[in-house]
Amino acid sequence: MTRELKVHNNLTRKKEVFQTIEPGKVKFYSCGPTTYDFLHIGNARALVVGDLFNRVLKAFGYDVNFVRNYTDVDDKIIERAKQEGRDALEHAAIFVKECETDMNSLGMLPANHTPKVSETMPEIIQMIQDIIKNEKAYQADGEVFFHVPAFHDYGKLSKKDLDSLQHGIRVEVDSRKKHPSDFVLWKPAKPGEPSWDSPWGKGRPGWHIECSAMAKKFLGKTLDLHHGGVDLMFPHHENEIAQSEAANNCPFCNSWAHNEFLNFGSEKMSKSLGNVIKIRDFVEKYGGQVLRHVLLSVHYRARLEWSDEVIQRALDEVKRIHEFVMEVREYKASGNYSSPEISECIEKMMDELSNDFNSAGAMGHFFTFLRNVKANKDKLSQESLDQVKKTLSFVESSLGLINKNPEQVLSQLRKNEQDISSSDIDxxxxxxxxxxxxxxxxxxxxxxxxxxxxxxxxxxxxxxxxxxxxxxxxxxx
Ligand SMILES: [Zn+2]
Incomplete structure (x- = not known):
């Protein structure tokens, strides 16, 4: 049995009761990172939100098939590899490994499939052929373009219409394009770039087609849930819908969820702003548990303002949680105390999570529970003590807010406190x-x-x- 869940679906811009094509099973796709460098904390938000969805769906009784890709063929990778004097695919493979290290440190459960572009070429080429056959794409000088006006539903996710799009395009339009909004599905590779044989000559795919092809390969033609950062809604997700529906002649995905940005000060976190904090650097200093905690302490659809206050609060809360976990190991049932804060905590957290994955609301109930248990630790009934342990294990599995190794989390926090007090910052x-x-x-x-x-x-x-x-x-x- 699965429990009712409401998800804010950006296709309808409404919070809806989540329904799956097959009862009890979720086909879930989340757009993963481009592997050209170490990930920054803005990337971490999308990754941890994807992990939250996966965990909550499982906690609600769903059998989840979760796919998160790696973009390992891309202009940025090619450019960076050139600077480093490496082969582009070799460079991308190095950073796939580094991403995996970061994801582990953020306490993420593994996805069921983590496809790479370089390993999905036959499916990508097949899908482009299907789109051409359905007369929604055309070839021009070794390049294949998706013809946007031929797909009448274009703009249904981002709510943009074709006229306003055409109006907004100021850059010089490629003369081979039939319409300024047309986008690349396949392009010829320049010498020294990674390339694959195709019916249109040696080349490589445009960015958007990979997700359509990977989703179909592992999840089928229609998905239940698709997630990514809000910056991907247009054009990436709009183009994914266009490609998949043009190739498969059926709806691509029933529910779309997007996480908001992580804001550094008042500006969006991005590499170009130079205010980048790498996941690796943050984790070395504070531990991945703290970063995960920060990211889940705000609802995924709300903006998260990165500030020293936010980090300090997470440091305090992670410490309290893990000290509590250690204390509970020593607790003995020695009275008949019980309370709704203890007996109903899991239920209340489930209610919050069923409301569009409200992790922040669930954490609020958990801290009320924690205070109540600590205040009454000397008189807990056996039933209450069992419930305390069950609640901790729920928080560990559904939110990942408890580390399996609390000693290690606490020892890193202590080390960090010493570093700050003994540092030479004036x-x-x-x-x-x-x-x-x-x-x-x-x-x-x-x-x-x-x-x-x-x-x-x-x-x-x-x-x-x-x-x-x-x-x-x-x-x-
Ligand atoms: Zn994607």
């Missing part, structure tokens, strides 16, 4: 420079203001300009 020096930077900015001396930011960054100090005009700082790994 707060007065930092405050002085912040003041100087403020003056520099006021007098439009951007060069000096930048220089100060860089000087701080060399000492792992990150500055954050607040909306009220003040600047706060934090030490980062």
């Amino acid at each position: 707060a007065a020096w930092i405050e002085g420079l912040i003041e100087e930077r403020k003056v520099a900015k006021a007098s439009k001396n951007w060069a000096r203001a930048d220089e100060i930011r860089q000087e701080m960054s060399k000492k792992n100090i990150v500055l954050k300009d607040n909306p009220d005009g003040t600047t706060s700082w934090m030490v980062q790994g």
Whole structure:
């Protein structure tokens, strides 16, 4: 038996009762990372949210077939590999391994399938052929384009219409395209780039087609749930729908869920902004459990503002949880105490999670439970004590907020506390420079203001300009 779950479906922009094609089974696809470099904490949000969906669906009784891909053929990979003097596929393979290390440190359950583009070429080529056969794509000089006006449902996810799209295109339009919105399915490879034989000559796929082909290969023509970061909704997910439905002549996916951004200050986290924090660096300093905790402490559809307060709160909560887990091992039933906070905690967390995967709400109930158990630890009934253990195991399996090795989590937190107290960070020096930077900015001396930011960054100090005009700082790994 599965429990009722409501999911905000971006196809209808409504929260709906989640229904699957086959009762009790979920075909679930989540867009994975492009493996050209170490992942940053913005990538971690999408990964942990995908893992949350997988875990909650399982906790609700579903048999989940979960596919998360690796984009291992891509312009960024080719460019980076060239800089490093490596073969592009070899470079991508190195970072697939590094991604796996990061995912493990974030306590993620393995997906059922983790396909790579380089291993899905026959399916990709077949799908392009199907789209051409259905007259929704065309070939021009070794390149294959999807013809957007031929697919009448284009824009149904992002709610964009073709006219407004055409209007918005300012870049010079490729003269081989029949319509400015047409996008690439297959392109000829330049010398030295990875390439595969195809009916259109040696080349490689455009980005979007891989997800359509991989989803079909492992999940079939129609999926129950598709997830990704909100930045992927257009054009990536819109194009996935167009390709799959044009090739298969049936709906591609019934429910679409997108996680919001992780905001650093008031700006979106991205490589181009230079405020990148790698998962690896964060984990080395605080441990993956803390990052996972931060990411689940806010509903996936809400923006998450990255700040030292958010990290500090997670550090405190992770410590409290894992100290509690260790304490409970020593608890003995020695009274007849019971309470709704203890007996109903799992049920209340399930209710929150059934409401569009509300992890933050579930965590709230867990902390109420934790306080109640601690206050009454000397008089717990056997039944309550059993329920305490059941609740901890639920939190471990459905949210991954409890590490199997609490000693290790606590020892890393202690080490970090010592590092901070013994570090040579001079707060007065930092405050002085912040003041100087403020003056520099006021007098439009951007060069000096930048220089100060860089000087701080060399000492792992990150500055954050607040909306009220003040600047706060934090030490980062
Ligand atoms: Zn995708």
